[in-house]
Amino acid sequence: MEAATVAPVKTRRASANGQVTLSAAPAEPSALNAWVRAQAVNVHRHREALRPFRRDEFGKDDTAPSYAHIEAVNTMIEALRAELYKHTHHITHYAEAALDDTSPRSLQQMVAHKDHAHSWVLAIERVWDFYFELFGQRQTPFANWLLSCDRIALDCYQVAYMGLGAFKSIPTPPPFSYMRTGFSPATFRRGIRLQRLGHLLNPFPLVQLPYHRLINPWALGATLHELSHNLQTDLGLSQVVPRRMAKRLLDAGMSPFVASVWAKWNRELFADVSGLLLGGPAFVLSLMDVVGRSVRATLHFSPDAPHPTPYLRTLINVELLRRMDFPDHAATYRNLWTRVYPDPNAGNLPRVLLETFEQAQQLVVDEVCFQPYAELGNKSLTQVMRFGQKEQQIIEEAAGRLARGNDPGIIPPRFLIGAARFAFDRKLATPAVIMKNFYNTLDWR
Secondary structure, eight states: OOOOOOOOOEEEEEOTTSOEEEEEOOOOOOHHHHHHHHHHHHHHHHHHHSOOOOTTBTBSSTTSOOHHHHHHHHHHHHHHHHHHHHHHHHHHHHHHHHHHOOSHHHHHHHHHHHHHHHHHHHHHHHHHHHHHHHHHGGGSTTHHHHHHHHHHHHHHHHHHHHTOSSOOOOOSSOOEEEEEOSSSOEEEOTTOEEGGGTTEEOOSOEEEEEHHHHTOGGGTHHHHHHHHHHHHHHTTOTTHHHHHHHHHHHHTTOOHHHHHHHHHTHHHHHHHHHHHHHHOTHHHHHHHHHHOOOHHHHTOOOTTOSSOOHHHHHHHHHHHHHHTTOHHHHHHHHHHHHHHSOOGGGSOOOHHHHHHHHHHHHHHHIIIIISOBGGGTSBOHHHHSOOOHHHHHHHHHHHHHHHHTOOOOSOOTTHHHHHHHHHHHTTSSOHHHHHHHHHHHHOOO
16 A cells, blocks of 8 residues: 655754744655665665676786776676666666555566566676675685796696697787686686576686695696697687597508597597696696596596596596607606506497597597698697607706795796606705795796
8 A cells, every 4th residue: 555645844943044934844654665766776776786897897907807808808898787777777767667656566667677687687786796705715825836827827828829730810818817626627618608607608717726726836737738628629620520530540441439539539539638738747647647547437438528538637647758759757657557447348338439549549539630630730649749858858847946035037937847746756955935936936926
């Protein structure tokens, strides 16, 4: 029921000469009118609060999100706010109409438009919240760790694009690192729809790193794996790699089942071999850290899994290591792996996969890594991302400097992961010292 109109109330007011006179106070609005007005005001204020991010609000030094990252997110927010503006304009119109006409029909029109506006508010809030949390990590004690990972990511992209045989437009913004608890790293590629963003397109690669990896930088080979997922997409190799893998196996007389399984593994296999080419032998040890689990888990085959069966996954990378002219490393790692898992029949791997594995892995490694691709400017992946004995010597020299707390020199940031691993495995310094010097080296503010 609408509240009764309240008559103006007389109040006392002191005049300049001290005399008290009576004046009329504003009429108190009805409860209904006040509530209708609040619906429009609330939505307007919510829209204004979900503003674009300011360039300097997450810090002003190198650890802060770059201008390109903030602008990419703000473009998303502004597009959503533009749509929300239409709805807030509508709710203002219908709220004003409801103040003149308090019939249920008029009031229901107003709340219906409020509903639409509220949905858009939630959509913006979801995006705003997601990036506010990610960008906010750059104001925490972990900021220099994340900056270090950003610099490794940028180095990986630079070596890939500079190594191409022909010009390819440079993607922007570069990958952005953030921290999460959990066992495994993850990535969200540029241009894919994210549920956490209401299925909007992700504007730049996100690399999610577990806390326990960040405190053990010699285990950050997984970062190179996640970045390689993004490189496969940005370089335009997502479709051609599985197609060529399958064709190579079929042409060699492999069954359609075998070819389809290997093709299904293509993204994870590409991320592994690319990570190895970016980081060198230490990458294989980092991979073994991840996939070296119980016999049941490591030898388990799932027909729907995107990853190669863990037991085979390590051996595929050992094969590439051999082809990269690291026969001693390849033999050592293979012997280590097969000593832990001596019986490949202990799991549920299909017999046909085991029987064809040696030939299949050689064909696949050759096709993915050593054959030219038009998308790479008619170069092979090994020509684009060169890694040989010279690069390994750079890593080993840097490991000694890193352990002593000396400047490693002009080493590419991605090589510092291998340097940390070399120093760690050979006990050149304590784990705490290696970690400290790793991040100090990459934090050149």
